[in-house]
Amino acid sequence: MGSTIMDVAKASGVSASTVSRVLSDHPRISTETRERVLAAVEALGYRPHSAARNLANSSTKTIGLILNAEADQFVRNPFFIGAMSGISQLAQAHDYNVMYAFNPKEKEELETAVRFVSSHAVDGIILFTSRTRDKCIQYLLKQKCPFSVIGRPDNAGNILWVDNDNFQATYQVTDLLLARGHRTIGFIGGPDDLNVSRDRYDGFRRALAVHGLHAAPAHVFCDGGFTEVYGNACMKKMLDNPDPNLPMPTAVVTADDLQAIGALQALRERRRNDVAVVGFNNTELAVYQQPALASIDVNAAQLGYHAARLLINALETSPSTEDHVIVPTNLVERDSLNVPIPAR
Amino acid sequence: MGSTIMDVAKASGVSASTVSRVLSDHPRISTETRERVLAAVEALGYRPHSAARNLANSSTKTIGLILNAEADQFVRNPFFIGAMSGISQLAQAHDYNVMYAFNPKEKEELETAVRFVSSHAVDGIILFTSRTRDKCIQYLLKQKCPFSVIGRPDNAGNILWVDNDNFQATYQVTDLLLARGHRTIGFIGGPDDLNVSRDRYDGFRRALAVHGLHAAPAHVFCDGGFTEVYGNACMKKMLDNPDPNLPMPTAVVTADDLQAIGALQALRERRRNDVAVVGFNNTELAVYQQPALASIDVNAAQLGYHAARLLINALETSPSTEDHVIVPTNLVERDSLNVPIPAR
DNA sequence: TTGTATGCGTTATCAG
DNA sequence: CTGATAACGCATACAA
Numbered sequence: 257m258g259s260t261i262m263d264v265a266k267a268s269g270v271s272a273s274t275v276s277r278v279l280s281d282h283p284r285i286s287t288e289t290r291e292r293v294l295a296a297v298e299a300l301g302y303r304p305h306s307a308a309r310n311l312a313n314s315s316t317k318t319i320g321l322i323l324n325a326e327a328d329q330f331v332r333n334p335f336f337i338g339a340m341s342g343i344s345q346l347a348q349a350h351d352y353n354v355m356y357a358f359n360p361k362e363k364e365e366l367e368t369a370v371r372f373v374s375s376h377a378v379d380g381i382i383l384f385t386s387r388t389r390d391k392c393i394q395y396l397l398k399q400k401c402p403f404s405v406i407g408r409p410d411n412a413g414n415i416l417w418v419d420n421d422n423f424q425a426t427y428q429v430t431d432l433l434l435a436r437g438h439r440t441i442g443f444i445g446g447p448d449d450l451n452v453s454r455d456r457y458d459g460f461r462r463a464l465a466v467h468g469l470h471a472a473p474a475h476v477f478c479d480g481g482f483t484e485v486y487g488n489a490c491m492k493k494m495l496d497n498p499d500p501n502l503p504m505p506t507a508v509v510t511a512d513d514l515q516a517i518g519a520l521q522a523l524r525e526r527r528r529n530d531v532a533v534v535g536f537n538n539t540e541l542a543v544y545q546q547p548a549l550a551s552i553d554v555n556a557a558q559l560g561y562h563a564a565r566l567l568i569n570a571l572e573t574s575p576s577t578e579d580h581v582i583v584p585t586n587l588v589e590r591d592s593l594n595v596p597i598p599a600r
Numbered sequence: 601m602g603s604t605i606m607d608v609a610k611a612s613g614v615s616a617s618t619v620s621r622v623l624s625d626h627p628r629i630s631t632e633t634r635e636r637v638l639a640a641v642e643a644l645g646y647r648p649h650s651a652a653r654n655l656a657n658s659s660t661k662t663i664g665l666i667l668n669a670e671a672d673q674f675v676r677n678p679f680f681i682g683a684m685s686g687i688s689q690l691a692q693a694h695d696y697n698v699m700y701a702f703n704p705k706e707k708e709e710l711e712t713a714v715r716f717v718s719s720h721a722v723d724g725i726i727l728f729t730s731r732t733r734d735k736c737i738q739y740l741l742k743q744k745c746p747f748s749v750i751g752r753p754d755n756a757g758n759i760l761w762v763d764n765d766n767f768q769a770t771y772q773v774t775d776l777l778l779a780r781g782h783r784t785i786g787f788i789g790g791p792d793d794l795n796v797s798r799d800r801y802d803g804f805r806r807a808l809a810v811h812g813l814h815a816a817p818a819h820v821f822c823d824g825g826f827t828e829v830y831g832n833a834c835m836k837k838m839l840d841n842p843d844p845n846l847p848m849p850t851a852v853v854t855a856d857d858l859q860a861i862g863a864l865q866a867l868r869e870r871r872r873n874d875v876a877v878v879g880f881n882n883t884e885l886a887v888y889q890q891p892a893l894a895s896i897d898v899n900a901a902q903l904g905y906h907a908a909r910l911l912i913n914a915l916e917t918s919p920s921t922e923d924h925v926i927v928p929t930n931l932v933e934r935d936s937l938n939v940p941i942p943a944r
Numbered sequence: 945t946t947g948t949a950t951g952c953g954t955t956a957t958c959a960g
Numbered sequence: 961c962t963g964a965t966a967a968c969g970c971a972t973a974c975a976a
Contacts, residue, residue, distance in 0.1 A: 258720075260953055271963045276955060284961055303718035307660065308953030310651035311968045318699075337681045344702040353699050353721060355662070358688040368692075374647035376602075377697060517888065541888055544861065604969060615947045620971055628945055652969030655952045 259300040268296035279304065310376075319347060319567060320378035321356040322392060324365045324385055334539055336384065338556025339406060339563070343382060346564040350572075352379075366391045373401045380567045382406065382560075404567040406559050408451055408580070416566040418559050418581040422452050425552050425585040426459035426509055429534050432587070433507045434467050437597045438532065442475040442505035444490045444515045446482050453478065456511045456536070475505050482511065487518025495526050506595065507532035513539045516549055520592065532595045538588050547591035558583045603644040612640035623648065654720075662697035663687075663911060664722035666736060668709045668729055678883055680728065682900025683750060683907070687726060690908040694916075696723075710735045717745045724911045726750065726904075748911040750903050752795055752924070760910040762903050762925040766796050769896050769929040770803035770853055773878050776931070777851045778811050781941045782876065786819035786849035788834045788859045790826050797822065800855045800880070819849050826855065831862025839870050850939065851876035857883045860893055864936065876939045882932050891935035902927045 265272045270289055277285055278293040296302070310316045321343065323336065340356065347354045355378060359365040365385075369392045372378045380402040383392055393415065396403045404416035433441055443460045446453035457478055464470050474497050480486035487510060494505055508531060510516040516535030523531055524546070535542055538553035562581040569576050609616045614633055621629055622637040640646070654660045665687065667680060684700065691698045699722060703709045709729075713736045716722045724746035727736055737759070740747045748760035777785055787804045790797035801822055808814050818841050824830035831854060838849055852875060854860040860879030867875055868890070879886055879895035886893040906925040913920050 261955095262953080272953090273955080273964080274962060277962085280955085286961060289961085301718065303715075305655075305953050306719045306721045307651050307654035307658075308968090309955080311649075311655050311952090311970090312954040312956080314651075314968070316651065340700070341702050344700065345704075348701060354701070355697050355699050356684070356688065357692060357698070358685050360689075371647075374645065375650045377650045540883075541885060544885055544888055546890065605971095606969080616969090617948080617971075618946060621946085624971080630945060633945080649969050652952090653971080655954090655968085656970045656972085658952070 259302045260305070261302070263300055264293065264296045264302045267300060268292045314376070316353075316377065316379050317351060318353040318355055318378045319343075319564065320368075320372040320381045321354060322365055322368050322372075322381060322383050322385075323356060323358045324362065324383075333537075335537065335554070335556045339384065339560030342557035342560030342562075343564040345557075346561050346568070350568050352564075352568060362391075366395060369395055373399050380404075380571050382563050382567060385409075402567060402570045404563045404570075406563050410451070412580065414579075416563075416570060416579055418562045418566065418583060420554050420559070420585045421582045422455035422585075423459040423462070425536070426456045426511075427463045428459075429552060429587050430460050430463035430509055431466075433509070433532065433534075434463065434469075438507040439469065440475070440503045440505045440507075441471060442490075442494050442508040443471055443477065444480075444487055444508060444510040444519065445476075445478040446511045447480070448478045453511060460509050472502055474499065474502060480515075482514055484514045484518035484521065487512075487515030488522045489518070490515070491519035491522035492526075495522065495528070505531060507534075509534055510536060512536050513542055513549065513551055516551070516592070517541060517545060520545055520547070520549065530595050533592045534587070535592075542588070542590065545592065547594070550590040550593040551588050552585045553588050554585055555583050603646045604649070605646070607644055608637065608640045608646050611644060612636045658720070660697075660721065660723050661695060662699055662722050663691060663908065664712075664716040664725045665698060665700035666709055666712050666716075666725060666727050666729075667700060667702050668706065668727075677881075679881065679898065679900045683728065683904030686901035686904030686906075687908040688904075689901075690905045690912070694912050696908075696912060706735075710739060713739055717743050724748075724915050726907050726911060729753075746911060746914045748907045748914075750907050754795070756924065758923070760907075760914060760923055762906045762910065762927060764898050764903070764929045765926045766799035766929075767803040767806070769880070770800045770855075771807045772803075773896060773931055774804050774807035774853055775810075777853070777876065777878075778807065778813075782851040783813065784819070784847045784849045784851075785815060786834075786838050786852040787815055787821065788824075788831055788852060788854040788863065789820075789822040790855045791824070792822045797855060804853050816846055818843065818846060824859075826858055828858045828862035828865065831856075831859030832866045833862070834859070835863035835866035836870075839866065839872070849875060851878075853878055854880060856880050857886055857893065857895055860895070860936075861885060861889060864889055864891070864893065874939050877936045878931070879936075886932070886934065889936065891938070894934040894937040895932050896929045897932050898929055899927050 261272045261275050264275045270293060274289060275293050278290050344354055357368045359368055372381060381396060383403060383405045385405060385407060393409060406418055408417050408419040409415060430441060443457060445457045448454055475494055477490040508519055510519060513535035516533050519533050535549045535551035538551040542549040542551045562583060566581060605616045605619050608619045614637060618633060619637050622634050688698055701712045703712055716725060725740060727747060727749045729749060729751055737753060750762055752761050752763040753759055774785060787801060789801045792798055819838055821834040852863055854863060857879035860877050863877050879893045882895040882897035886895045906927060910925060
């Protein structure tokens with residue numbers, strides 16, 4: 257247990273530096289000694305001591321994850337674990353380790369970042385965030401610590417990030433609904449101070465505009481949260497709209513599965529099965545709705561994978577040309593889209 | 601950026617060793633120099649270089665997580681992220697870092713363990729496992745690497761572990777059903793080569809036995825997986841049982857929410873609302889069932905928290921007296937338990 | 945109470 | 961192609 261490079265050196269009759277060279281694939285090493293050294297490494301079960309290596313290299317081959325959400329969110333949102341899985345996959349492929357720290361409170365995020373960076377515990381950081389004016393981003397930029405962000409940051413200039421094309425996601429699904437004959441489509445969105453909310457709404461609106469349509473103000477909701485309660489309330493407002501000149505929506509696009517689930521509840525309560533509903537995030541809840549909820553999958557694992565890829569790339573090579581990745585979303589069709597095709 | 605202990609030493613007019621002592625709360629340091637050193641530390645924003653410290657201490661203050669499950673499982677089971685959150689919380693409180701590695705294939709688990717241990721990347725390991733004859737456990741024992749396990753291992757002797765009392769969990773809920781007048785209770789369990797499965801079944805059986813009852817073989821299922829399909833099939837078999845002398849179950853205890861969800865499906869398909877159903881794990885799916893599914897919560901965050909606590913305890917102190925922790929489960933009551941009270 | 949010297953295990957520089 | 965030797969930044973035994 258715990259043999260050092262010196263043990264290997266002695267066992268193979270060479271010096272420590274030679275062993276080091278063999279292990280780092282140094283070009284000018286004779287095949288013969290290489291084999292002898294490798295044999296000794298094998299025999300002794302030698303593995304470089306990471307702390308010693310880190311110290312000598314001043315690099316840790318470790319990336320740090322800063323997770324920032326309420327505890328509830330973590331548990332409910334498969335996004336986090338999905339992204340962490342993608343990160344782990346890429347990191348292992350490049351011989352990197354991954355550290356993480358949950359930060360229940362916003363203040364702690366920065367503390368964690370400071371801890372990771374100033375103690376040289378990690379070579380780079382992945383931020384799970386899309387918060388406006390993120391303190392961590394400011395700090396990391398100032399420290400010149402390499403990092404990548406999951407979720408397009410406000411000021412994306414000169415920073416590595418990965419995100420979905422939220423505009424296209426709702427654009428496409430809206431376009432699909434239009435192609436299927438829907439002409440009156442509602443929208444339930446998120447708080448409009450978030451990038452994602454705006455992008456999703458814009459995609460919806462644009463798809464309609466291309467067909468020369470637009471949604472009635474009474475059919476558009478952008479002032480609530482990603483909750484069932486909000487989704488339920490919005491759906492009911494649409495169903496209960498008193499204006500006789502306003503046709504009822506035959507389809508509703510939402511910005512989150514929870515909103516969509518609330519909308520489905522409202523439809524069930526009103527005994528209606530003639531309104532198509534589509535969610536966002538494709539949580540595991542979707543499958544268990546009645547009807548099963550069609551939803552836009554964000555490919556969390558890929559988001560994580562590419563966030564790690566961009567970061568490690570930046571760590572290992574000169575400034576890369578690639579500074580962001582757009583991960584495609586894909587619509588998972590389920591029964592909630594199967595409604596009678598509206599008459600044209 | 602990146603000041604060293606020497607910078608602090610110079611700035612405060614003392615030697616490096618004095619700075620080191622101040623920072624590690626060495627007893628014999630004059631209050632005056634302590635303050636001067638601390639001031640310099642503050643002014644320079646000095647933080648010890650972790651690699652250097654690790655090397656000198658031959659300890660890393662980090663613990664490694666070995667996650668072993670199929671990618672799907674991760675995403676669907678809030679257990680993992682919950683436990684990881686609990687681990688992170690305790691680790692941060694003790695100034696430990698946490699590394700994790702997802703291992704899609706069983707073989708890779710051992711590789712990860714070997715990597716973590718032999719490179720001295722971590723001081724100890726937490727295993728997410730309950731697999732029989734676990735290779736990692738064997739290896740870690742042989743290497744004398746401290747570790748703790750989430751899920752009681754087969755041979756628990758001399759191993760740190762944390763788990764729920766699965767026996768008591770089903771015992772209690774079964775007892776509750778009995779108290780409410782149920783006399784014919786079915787059981788849908790997991791594969792009987794798993795400890796958890798056996799324990800949950802035993803708890804169920806024992807609670808009945810205490811009341812002088814036992815479940816009919818036709819009402820007990822222990823040969824399938826934790827899936828809806830299995831739960832659905834088992835429930836249907838109970839409902840369709842041809843034996844006229846066998847009363848229908850008025851309640852069903854399951855070993856997993858997915859099984860319970862399948863059972864609820866079967867009941868809906870048969871238009872029955874007179875059978876109580878209780879799930880296990882209290883996944884977020886439970887709330888969205890119809891009726892909402894009562895379920896036994898395993899307190900994943902606490903499992904992780906205590907796994908980390910036991911491990912760090914073992915790392916920092918002499919052999920601890922405490923070698924395992926039983927985390928209580930708690931029944932979350934929901935509508936699926938509200939059925940007509942059976943006549944006695 | 946404080947300073948000096950040494951070692952932790954590797955890598956890199958410089959000779960040879 | 962290979963071997964000494966000096967860092968890397970910190971902690972500690974030993975002196976003072």
